[in-house]
Amino acid sequence: MSDRILGIETSCDETAAAVVADGHDVMSSVVSSQVDLHATFGGVVPEIASRAHVELLNPVIGRALLEATVDPHGLAAVAATVGPGLIGSLLVGVSAAKALCLAWEVPFVGVNHLEAHLYAAFLEEPDLELPVVVLLASGAHTMVVLMEAHGRYRVLGSTIDDAAGEAFDKVARFLGLGYPGGPVIDRLAKDGDPSAVRFPRGLPERPYDFSFSGLKTSVVTHVRKHPELAVADVAASFQEAVVDVLVAKARRAAAETGAKGMVLGGGVAANSRLRERALEVCAADGMRAFLPSRSMCTDNAAMVAAAGWWRLKADGPTPLDAAAEPSLNLATTV
Secondary structure, eight states, rough: OOOOEEEEEEEEEEEEEEEETTTTTEEEEEEEEEEEHHHHSSSSOOHHHHHHHHHHHHHHHHHHHHHTTGGGGGGEEEEEEESSSSSHHHHHHHHHHHHHHHTOOEEEEEEEEHHHHHHHHHHHTOOSSEEEEEEEOSSSOOOEEEEEEEEEEEEEEBBOOOOOHHHHHHHHHTOOOOHHHHHHHHHHHHHOOOTTOOOOOTTTTTTSBOOHHHHHHHHHHHHOOTTTSSSHHHHHHHHHHHHHHHHHHHHHHHHTTSSSEEEEEEEGGGGGHHHHHHHHHHHHTOOOOEEEOOHSSOOSSSHHHHHHHHHHHHOOOTTOOOOTTTTTOOTTOO
């Protein structure tokens, strides 16, 4: 039986397809970004995203199969993100995946987008030793997860308001830096002083939970009172506050759970300062750090295929009547 999985990812504004063998061998990974479509609006417009997926998905799938030189009828399964995400976007990918499964007579596997991010590290570290603490930080989610074994997770804490990536976008918008905010703040911060402003670190009394809404408000208030501040210094100080909280809580979780390593996941995991700090604390604590390449931090279909491979082994195919679930959480079985 083939061990190759075609993964499809359309949960938000990235149209992606990939072929992965054995749960870790990336044979192809194609991502078509919609950033330019949404930049004018300062954020993702759901209707525009879903329409773009309809136009882009078939060519992206075709290219992924071509680059992998795989016969579609020889696939072990087609895996697609079923949630969480934007319902219109999810439906495009799920519907396409089910149609291909019927046409090619292969199983369908529904994948939780959050679980897929946990598997991004296995694409480059297939021998990753468990348990590990995963810091999952993106535009929609920020959480600390203890991955005890394949398919067994404990969410130790999560954000009570804005996600880390959302905070980057909102602060960048306020500073007039455009969308998406994470990459531009990361670039500017390299020329700024991270100690220029001591912005608050949210929820110090709650060991694993996050809050970034107050930090965003603090940035806005401070800049309005001190318009002379260099934008690079504001960016560096804001970024340092976010990274401080993310790393401190993940580090504490790793120490208190006896984890063998710390893994970063999600789009914010591409942030250079976060990656630098994660390596520093892991080295200090005698713990391994697993940092997926930047292309595997952001939404992609290779991680979906990897998670789908493990799900197929553990649970078998997903029924074709399974629905897209925009509010799916990590504890939910799809």
